[in-house]
Amino acid sequence: MNKNYIKKIWCTDLGLSPFSNNQFYNILECIIIGWKLxxxxxxxxxxxxxxxxxxWENTFNKCMDSPLLLTPMKHKGIDLCVSYDEEKENVHQITAYCSKIIELGKDIHSTTFISYLKENFNNPNVKSNFLLQIKLFRLLYGIYLYLDKMELAENIYTTLKYESCLWDKEIFYYWYGKLDTWIDSMSNLKNNREHFIANIQKNSKEKKNT
Known part of the structure; x- marks a missing residue:
């Protein structure tokens, strides 16, 4: 099947906008959420x-540097693989199956959506990789700040400070720089929530104009 046609099916079936030939997203308040093939x-x-x-990063390009969550669709515990030559009807069935997951993201205020994000901490790949854990913590922290759930955001921040004692400092430095500086930057998000919200509004407009 033509890749452009595959893109059309995914975008139409799931109500998403194309970002590239294999990436289809929508804005959900303070995040961009969708599917990458x-x-x-x-x-x-x-x-x-x-x-x-x-x-909530300072620029839209910075927001798109690296996803905070990138997790494969699974079927019966196994990563779902789809042939580019798959019959059209089967692709529609696959997008319908995936919509059960993406539906979780229709309302960022939903406890079901937050619970789904937290479940990713049980993923073996996340459990064994503190860098992936950091991304999930950052995602939850940002959502809680956006929702003005400051106590929950503070809990995430406290957990991050505790967990950071267990991280490999050299690996962390390679990706994020000095640990103390990074921890301070997380605190600054909380202390400068107005700037945090302004970034979301600015980047949302830029995404809509791309």
Whole structure:
């Protein structure tokens, strides 16, 4: 099947906007959420991944530097792989199956959506990789700040400070720089919530204009 047609099916079925040939997103208040179809090496197949980017960084490009969540769609505990030659009817069935996940993101205020995000901490890949844990913590922290749930945001911040004692400092420095500086930057988000909200509003407008 033509890749442009595959893109059309995914966007139409899930009500998403194309960002590229294999990425389809929507703005959900303080985040960008959607699906990324990642090609498999040396195979005519792709894996659908649920993906979430923040909207509170200083620039839109910075927001899109790296997703805070990138998790493969699973069926019966196994990563879902889809052939580029899959019949159209089957692709519609796959998008319908995926919509059960994306529906969780229709309301960022939903406890079901937050619970789904937290469940990702049980993912073996996340459990064994503190860098992925950091991303999830950042995602939850940002959402709580946006929702003005300051006590929950403070709990995340406290957990981050505690967990940071267990992280490999050299690996952390490679990705984020000095740990103390990074921890301070997380605190600054909380202490400068007006700027945090202003960034979301600014980046949301830029995304809509792209």
């Amino acid at each position: 990642i090609p498999m090496p040396n195979k005519s197949e792709y894996k659908p991944h649920l993906v979430i980017y923040p909207l």
